[in-house]
Amino acid sequence: MFIRRTAIKSRQSGEPYYTHRLVETERVNGQVKQHTLLKWVF
Numbered sequence: 001m002f003i004r005r006t007a008i009k010s011r012q013s014g015e016p017y018y019t020h021r022l023v024e025t026e027r028v029n030g031q032v033k034q035h036t037l038l039k040w041v042f
Contacts, residue, residue, distance in 0.1 A: 001025070001037075017041065 004021045022038040 001022060001024050004023050006019050006021065007016050008019060009016050019039060019041050021036045021040075024035045024037050026033055026035070
C-alpha cells in the first residue's frame with residue numbers, strides 16, 4: 001500500500017488543489033492491479 005498525491009485544478013477558479021489516496025497494489029494473472037481504498041482532500 002502507498003499514498004498517492006494527485007494535483008487537480010478547480011473548474012471555477014483554475015486554482016490547483018490536492019487529493020490524497022490510499023492505494024493497494026496486487027498482482028492478478030501476471031498483471032499489476034491498483035485499487036483505491038480511501039480518498040481525501042486537503
